[in-house]
Amino acid sequence: MKRVSLKDIANMTGASTSTVSFILNGKASEMRISEALKKKVIATAKKMGYQPNQVAVSLRTGQTKILGLLVEDISNNFFAMLAKTIEDEAEIFGYKVVYCSTENNNRKGQELLKMLAQRQVDGFLITPTQGMENDIRRLLAHKKPVVLMDRYFPHLDVAHVMVDNFEGVATGMRHLIGKGYKRIGFITVNLPLIQMQQREDAYNEAIGKSQKGTKKLRKYMLELDYNASREEIIQLISAYIKEHQLDAVLFATNYLGILGLQSIRQLNLRMPDDIAMVCFDDHDIFRLYPPGITVIQQPVEEIGKKAVHLLMEQMGKSKSTNQKKQLQLAAEFVVRGSTLK
Numbered sequence: 010m011k012r013v014s015l016k017d018i019a020n021m022t023g024a025s026t027s028t029v030s031f032i033l034n035g036k037a038s039e040m041r042i043s044e045a046l047k048k049k050v051i052a053t054a055k056k057m058g059y060q061p062n063q064v065a066v067s068l069r070t071g072q073t074k075i076l077g078l079l080v081e082d083i084s085n086n087f088f089a090m091l092a093k094t095i096e097d098e099a100e101i102f103g104y105k106v107v108y109c110s111t112e113n114n115n116r117k118g119q120e121l122l123k124m125l126a127q128r129q130v131d132g133f134l135i136t137p138t139q140g141m142e143n144d145i146r147r148l149l150a151h152k153k154p155v156v157l158m159d160r161y162f163p164h165l166d167v168a169h170v171m172v173d174n175f176e177g178v179a180t181g182m183r184h185l186i187g188k189g190y191k192r193i194g195f196i197t198v199n200l201p202l203i204q205m206q207q208r209e210d211a212y213n214e215a216i217g218k219s220q221k222g223t224k225k226l227r228k229y230m231l232e233l234d235y236n237a238s239r240e241e242i243i244q245l246i247s248a249y250i251k252e253h254q255l256d257a258v259l260f261a262t263n264y265l266g267i268l269g270l271q272s273i274r275q276l277n278l279r280m281p282d283d284i285a286m287v288c289f290d291d292h293d294i295f296r297l298y299p300p301g302i303t304v305i306q307q308p309v310e311e312i313g314k315k316a317v318h319l320l321m322e323q324m325g326k327s328k329s330t331n332q333k334k335q336l337q338l339a340a341e342f343v344v345r346g347s348t349l350k
Contacts, residue, residue: 077125094313154323177340178211190257197261263290300346
């Protein structure tokens with residue numbers, strides 16, 4: 010099918026090609042084109058199925074109206090919700106979003122970032138992998154709008170939005186200690202990322218503080234390989250819980266928490282009678298799995314919306330409402346049956 014051109018619309022309406030271009034680019038009033046001709050051209054364009062040439066529009070305006078979104082894993086509940094929020098919020102500003110997943114693979118992340126740059130996206134929303142610091146630095150050096158989410162690089166001055174990871178885990182630990190649990194395990198993953206370190210630091214501090222009080226606790230931490238198979242992780246968690254006879258466990262991520270449920274079931278343990286459970290990040294499974302899993306819930310929608318607004322401010326599409334460009338949001342601690350003995 011032949012692509013409808015501005016010239017085709019001009020021939021159908023009796024207007025010049027330049028007049029049609031002005032109208033379809035929203036400049037009818039500026040060029041003092043009559044309302045009647047404006048309506049006629051727009052109606053004809055719709056009837057003929059006219060679609061602007063995006064390459065030509067990009068060359069003319071210097072904008073693609075596309076944002077690049079780079080996340081860890083789009084199939085993960087947290088990142089899927091984040092992507093959906095970003096897509097909806099970006100649409101308000103007239104932007105589309107291209108999604109990519111790094112799977113926490115540095116080389117893949119760098120290749121995807123290069124691909125997005127080659128496509129000349131107008132801005133970048135990134136949950137970076139370890140080792141991407143120089144790539145982010147290059148984007149900033151070329152004056153590209155960038156906002157990091159969920160994690161950041163401490164020595165890089167770049168806009169970011171994330172949750173207060175330390176306080177989130179600290180709250181979970183206070184809850185478990187207050188409920189009288191004594192053998193509290195912390196199960197995490199071996200990713201050298203700032204948000205994971207902050208969660209681990211909060212666990213370690215809670216255990217350290219208990220040494221000075223009447224409720225002295227031992228440290229029970231299991232660090233798992235990010236690339237290990239599901240089956241291997243389930244077996245390792247089961248063995249760790251059994252070996253140390255844990256009466257409570259705090260999972261550092263929701264995907265570990267989901268696998269942890271399978272481990273607990275495999276051991277025929279009941280919650281909260283035999284073992285209590287808290288997980289960082291919520292999931293539909295945690296709401297539905299009896300008796301309900303206590304979680305440290307990230308404000309996913311707020312993270313997504315604020316990230317888009319920070320990006321739009323850099324792009325001159327939104328007025329600045331906050332002088333801070335590096336935002337840390339509070340998590341919500343949601344108590345469910347898994348910790349209520």
